[in-house]
Amino acid sequence: MKVVICVGSSCHLKGSHEVLVRLQELISENKVEDKVELAASFCLGQCAQGVSMIIDGKLVTNANKDTIDSIFNEQILPYAK
Numbered sequence: 001m002k003v004v005i006c007v008g009s010s011c012h013l014k015g016s017h018e019v020l021v022r023l024q025e026l027i028s029e030n031k032v033e034d035k036v037e038l039a040a041s042f043c044l045g046q047c048a049q050g051v052s053m054i055i056d057g058k059l060v061t062n063a064n065k066d067t068i069d070s071i072f073n074e075q076i077l078p079y080a081k
């Protein structure tokens with residue numbers, strides 16, 4: 001599956017780098033490196049609700065250091081096949 005994180009300027013200011021680093025940790029802790037492809041994207045047009053991500057083609061907003069663990073556990077890990 002593909003997970004895209006917005007690294008546009010608004011999302012960058014809202015901590016997209018932190019989200020990306022934490023996601024990399026979660027992916028390796030759960031040993032799904034070969035199942036989850038991480039990519040960065042420019043502005044996804046949802047700056048007001050950033051950090052924005054696209055998980056398997058679906059827009060997910062409000063990612064941050066407090067929400068990324070539950071986003072991963074609920075919306076990525078169960079589908080990482």
Ligand code: FES
Pocket residue numbers: 006007008009010011012042043044045046047048050051052
């Ligand atoms: S900068 Fe991320 S949605 Fe615009």
